[in-house]
Amino acid sequence: MRQESLAMRRAREREYGKDSTWYCQFKYSPVFGLGYEEGIHRRDPSSVIKVGDIYYVWYTKSTGPSVGYNTGDLEAKVWPWDWSDVWYATSNDGVSWNERGLAVGRGERGAYDDRSVFTPEVLAYDGRYYLVYQVVQHPYLRRSKEYIGMAHSDSPNGPWVKMREPILSPADNGEWFGDADNRHLVTIRGDFDSHKTNDPCLFYYHNQFWLYYKGYPMGEQLNCAGRETKWGVAVADRPEGPYVKSEYNPITNSGHETLLWPYRGGIAALLTTDGPERNTIQYAPDGLQFGIEAYIEHPPEAGGPYRSELTDQHPLEGVRWGLSHEINSRWHYIKRFDVDEKTKHLCINKFNH
Ligand code: AAL
Numbered sequence: 001m002r003q004e005s006l007a008m009r010r011a012r013e014r015e016y017g018k019d020s021t022w023y024c025q026f027k028y029s030p031v032f033g034l035g036y037e038e039g040i041h042r043r044d045p046s047s048v049i050k051v052g053d054i055y056y057v058w059y060t061k062s063t064g065p066s067v068g069y070n071t072g073d074l075e076a077k078v079w080p081w082d083w084s085d086v087w088y089a090t091s092n093d094g095v096s097w098n099e100r101g102l103a104v105g106r107g108e109r110g111a112y113d114d115r116s117v118f119t120p121e122v123l124a125y126d127g128r129y130y131l132v133y134q135v136v137q138h139p140y141l142r143r144s145k146e147y148i149g150m151a152h153s154d155s156p157n158g159p160w161v162k163m164r165e166p167i168l169s170p171a172d173n174g175e176w177f178g179d180a181d182n183r184h185l186v187t188i189r190g191d192f193d194s195h196k197t198n199d200p201c202l203f204y205y206h207n208q209f210w211l212y213y214k215g216y217p218m219g220e221q222l223n224c225a226g227r228e229t230k231w232g233v234a235v236a237d238r239p240e241g242p243y244v245k246s247e248y249n250p251i252t253n254s255g256h257e258t259l260l261w262p263y264r265g266g267i268a269a270l271l272t273t274d275g276p277e278r279n280t281i282q283y284a285p286d287g288l289q290f291g292i293e294a295y296i297e298h299p300p301e302a303g304g305p306y307r308s309e310l311t312d313q314h315p316l317e318g319v320r321w322g323l324s325h326e327i328n329s330r331w332h333y334i335k336r337f338d339v340d341e342k343t344k345h346l347c348i349n350k351f352n353h
Contacts, residue, residue, distance in 0.1 A: 186219030261318025
């Protein structure tokens with residue numbers, strides 16, 4: 001008698017194959033103006049937005065090599081995103097970019113953002129522009145907490161006005177233990193985001209402002225051979241906040257840099273790099289309850305998509321192209337990604353002909 005295997009039962013229950021439109025591959029190409037450059041890191045591009053006929057992107061920019069935490073010099077650059085500022089660039093075609101200059105720089109010594117401002121995202125809403133980004137205060141130590149800051153402007157070209165305080169903070173319910181130079185030692189771990197809040201991504205959704213982000217816990221452990229990162233969301237009535245973390249947090253069990261796009265009333269997400277569900281596209285009809293829709297090989301890292309107004313026409317429309325970064329290189333740089341329609345259908349074509 002024929003039996004059903006566990007694998008086929010899972011496929012039936014989860015309706016695998018029912019909707020393969022979420023599957024795709026990505027191809028990568030160089031961009032001009034933000035590509036590899038000796039002595040400079042450009043990384044973590046924001047989403048790309050179009051204002052009039054011009055595309056805009058914001059990104060982390062820093063100079064010089066990073067040397068890690070062990071130098072004993074509190075001024076030393078510990079990461080490529082340390083001592084960084086947020087810069088921006090414009091383009092007519094999404095391929096050739098003109099670096100336009102500084103958008104948001106570090107604060108004065110003693111300010112909450114005096115050490116580094118980095119990993120920006122942008123929201124255009126009601127004629128104004130909101131940049132959200134990571135901030136670190138000096139000195140940058142292994143146990144330094146990482147916050148999310150915001151600046152707003154009436155123009156994508158600035159000038160940008162910073163908020164007085166971070167708009168999102170790590171949960172304050174963990175407790176360190178022992179050697180202050182060891183971020184893995186805790187007596188209480190606290191919430192999934194007790195150490196760092198990173199990678200903000202802001203949407204106007206259901207008449208509110210939804211700030212997705214990545215969290216790291218204090219006392220981080222390995223998670224399926226990756227880092228222990230998960231995503232949360234915090235919601236506010238006004239773009240400036242106050243932001244209230246969702247009671248469903250964390251809303252993913254995996255994922256590094258956030259990449260999300262709206263689709264038919266819900267929110268789609270590309271999870272990469274870390275956790276058991278890395279390299280998947282997921283969809284939450286309500287922005288909170290994410291399910292796996294597709295497994296993706298070689299997804300863009302730290303991708304910032306151009307979310308076209310046609311986003312509801314196809315599951316992948318909101319991620320059709322954008323900018324991502326390349327960090328397997330001495331100097332980090334920005335490149336372009338595109339959904340590769342050809343490879344998507346290659347198999348089927350091969351067997352049909
Ligand atoms: C990234 C992001 C955040 C991290 C670091 C810089 O790609 O996840 O920004 O803090 O790495």
